[in-house]
Amino acid sequence: MLSKSQISFIKSLHQKKYRKENGLFLVEGIKSIKEFIQSPYRIHTIFYLSEHSGLLPKLPANINLFEVNNVELGKISTLQTPQGFLAVVHLPESKPADLQNLRNQFTIVLDGVQDPGNMGTIIRTADWFGFKNIICSEDCVEVFNPKTVQATMGSLARVNVHYNDLNALLENNQIPVFGALLEGESIYHTDWKKEGLIILGNEGKGISADVMNKITKPVTIPRFGEAESLNVAVSAAIFCSEIARTQN
């Protein structure tokens, strides 16, 4: 049985402020939780419904297990339809990106992406196409937001997400900086060579002026119809796909 104070503590982790304060975040659903168990992330506690206990894998001794009932799970879950399992996971140490470690590969760089679902979808897509790192500007949505964690479908356990001051990062940088823009070379004719940073901007405002100045190769997804723009997660996916298609 969960105490009132346990419930209120876990519920506090729905909010960024308390995630940061306590160094913990939430992962729901057994599939995603398994990905985190197999990753360098450290799990604190797994709450589970007794009827689903058979789905639990063998766990290291340092992970606490706690059986809850449907009412309790409903209270601590961030989902309208809780998925039988909720894990409290330690936030990883914050590791800003060092571009020296990102040579000879392609890295997605997000400038001010705000929507948690878009962020999660971008991480999942990056993981599908084998991109190991994503760099976020400091004003991007926090990736440990429950909606983001959910949308990554476990991929957050595999993709390294860094938060950086993009202006500082892109000073004295040797890697080509591709920008996803409405004007530029067609993405279908771009010579990617062997490395690059791919900058994608905020949902409404696009790429900020300072970061725009650092773009060495503006690239565009040709428009054959009439929509004014593409969703940022869709743009990111088409960049990942095109790079994967031409590199592999």
Next chain:
Amino acid sequence: MLSKSQISFIKSLHQKKYRKENGLFLVEGIKSIKEFIQSPYRIHTIFYLSEHSGLLPKLPANINLFEVNNVELGKISTLQTPQGFLAVVHLPESKPADLQNLRNQFTIVLDGVQDPGNMGTIIRTADWFGFKNIICSEDCVEVFNPKTVQATMGSLARVNVHYNDLNALLENNQIPVFGALLEGESIYHTDWKKEGLIILGNEGKGISADVMNKITKPVTIPRFGEAESLNVAVSAAIFCSEIARTQN
């Protein structure tokens, strides 16, 4: 000033049942509303904040205009942050697809897509790449759901969305049926020729068994990393992009 009964009537249109009953749905934001004004859709009333009235285009006389204040707009809006304009629009006549009219082009076919945001993003992406029609199975989310309308960013005014019994539709069909599957020919090596239906399945369950039997060309987006699957709107976007790349 809006009466209580006006407010409750407009709020009822947040729900599918009352949209259907009254033959009306909601569009918010002046950019999207302008797309509907220029389309075959018929606008019933536009509610607007007086401070934004300068953004209103010249309107045909049959569109009612109604000034509201912030509190009133907050009550009738479906958004957490209302965007100054809300239009009540007539639902179009339902037009199931006739495949004879879809020869020599590519059409997205959605089998059981449930998430309103995914549905909206797919419509927006189709519009970008010049796909004129989307066919939905009858159990797909309703496209006049406010979250879907919002996610289309006005593209719903341009893309024809049909609801069909997919099994009946795909009987005696002459158009190649491509399926987005985890196993199949690489999307990067597919010969699309000049026409096709592109089937994408439900977020969790994929394509239903009956529809699966109608697929003549299984196609897959190659995986270079470790994610188990891609978001359906992301898959749709990569299909649209690849078809556009190779057809244009």
